[in-house]
Amino acid sequence: xxxxxxxxxxxxxxxxxxxxxxxxxxxxxxxxxxxxxxxxxxxxxxxxxxxxxxxxxxxxxxxxxxxxxxxxxxxxxxxxxxxxxxxxxxxxxxxxxxxxxxxxxxxxxxxxxxxxxxxxxxxxxxxxxxxxxxxxxxxxxxxxxxxxxxxxxxxxxxxxxxxxxxxxxxxxxxxxxxxxxxxxxxxxxxxxxxxxxxxx
Amino acid sequence: xxxxxxxxxxxxxxxxxxxxxxxxxxxxxxxxxxxxxxxxxxxxxxxxxxxxxxxxxxxxxxxxxxxxxxxxxxxxxxxxxxxxxxxxxxxxxxxxxxxxxxxxxxxxxxxxxxxxxxxxxxxxxxxxxxxxxxxxxxxxxxxxxxxxxxxxxxxxxxxxxxxxxxxxxxxxxxxxxxxxxxxxxxxxxxxxxxxxxxxx
Numbered sequence: 001x002x003x004x005x006x007x008x009x010x011x012x013x014x015x016x017x018x019x020x021x022x023x024x025x026x027x028x029x030x031x032x033x034x035x036x037x038x039x040x041x042x043x044x045x046x047x048x049x050x051x052x053x054x055x056x057x058x059x060x061x062x063x064x065x066x067x068x069x070x071x072x073x074x075x076x077x078x079x080x081x082x083x084x085x086x087x088x089x090x091x092x093x094x095x096x097x098x099x100x101x102x103x104x105x106x107x108x109x110x111x112x113x114x115x116x117x118x119x120x121x122x123x124x125x126x127x128x129x130x131x132x133x134x135x136x137x138x139x140x141x142x143x144x145x146x147x148x149x150x151x152x153x154x155x156x157x158x159x160x161x162x163x164x165x166x167x168x169x170x171x172x173x174x175x176x177x178x179x180x181x182x183x184x185x186x187x188x189x190x191x192x193x194x195x196x197x198x199x200x
Numbered sequence: 201x202x203x204x205x206x207x208x209x210x211x212x213x214x215x216x217x218x219x220x221x222x223x224x225x226x227x228x229x230x231x232x233x234x235x236x237x238x239x240x241x242x243x244x245x246x247x248x249x250x251x252x253x254x255x256x257x258x259x260x261x262x263x264x265x266x267x268x269x270x271x272x273x274x275x276x277x278x279x280x281x282x283x284x285x286x287x288x289x290x291x292x293x294x295x296x297x298x299x300x301x302x303x304x305x306x307x308x309x310x311x312x313x314x315x316x317x318x319x320x321x322x323x324x325x326x327x328x329x330x331x332x333x334x335x336x337x338x339x340x341x342x343x344x345x346x347x348x349x350x351x352x353x354x355x356x357x358x359x360x361x362x363x364x365x366x367x368x369x370x371x372x373x374x375x376x377x378x379x380x381x382x383x384x385x386x387x388x389x390x391x392x393x394x395x396x397x398x399x400x
Contacts, residue, residue: 007268027222068207
């Protein structure tokens, strides 16, 4: 690819934008151009917002969530049931559950999933702090891992590790997504939905 | 959608990221999380790169290109043929042609395309400066608008406007894209490719 002859500043901006999830080299170039064309409306405010967020946002020392305070507002919320602990891989999963308003207990963010390929061992996840939290009045641990190989490996590992503590461990049901068409679902999902069928 | 309870800083960051082309609300959330998780590797360098680019990059006073100098390095390049002027809608189009290394003349960036719907009139495009440049030794104006309704409207307008100057006006050929399969092409492209067929 020929150089853009537009200075190293643009090249560097494009390279860094391309590291964002969802942006490839081509869309990063379009994003860089949009930023430079809308400096007052987009580039300056975004740069400021990034600085503000970096300064304000902390990782919660209790659950691993991101918030302006630590412990985070979810951990501080007395109305949430502290007997229920929902374990997720990532902050994005916590946000997804909060958007759906399906859970009113506390969370625990592992910070990833076990992966032999990527060298993610239990020591690199927030497992020790989970075991410690479980000792203090937790009645049920709900494993809300992704339905991927890594997620399910992590769930199995946690089921084993938590068995000694005697706490009740559950996990999310597999099945047909609401609005999903059977024709488009994989065999694993269909099989899981059949096995977990309910009488009406 | 429930609030994330993660502070207004994250919300603002997500809102601004969602304004980038190629990022929607969902991918902006993922991008914000990626930024906050990789502060040293991604957020800080990107913020700095945006400031650097904003400070360094100017709009070329001659052609409308973005560069660290004005007139831009393409306008300054004596090896480029100043008798040929390629008119594009946007800097991104100029970059695309430069990457393909298909043109060794000078450029003129209109800054958009005529659009009644979006209220883009000729006065809002760099048309006056184009007419002025054409007076100074330009032999051929190559219209390289997008093959959209707006792009072709703009091309027709420029053909009319430039006719008084007596300069030769050409435009890019329509046809089958290299590597393209006929089966996947629209009727307009197939029709254009047929009309412009060449004897071998």
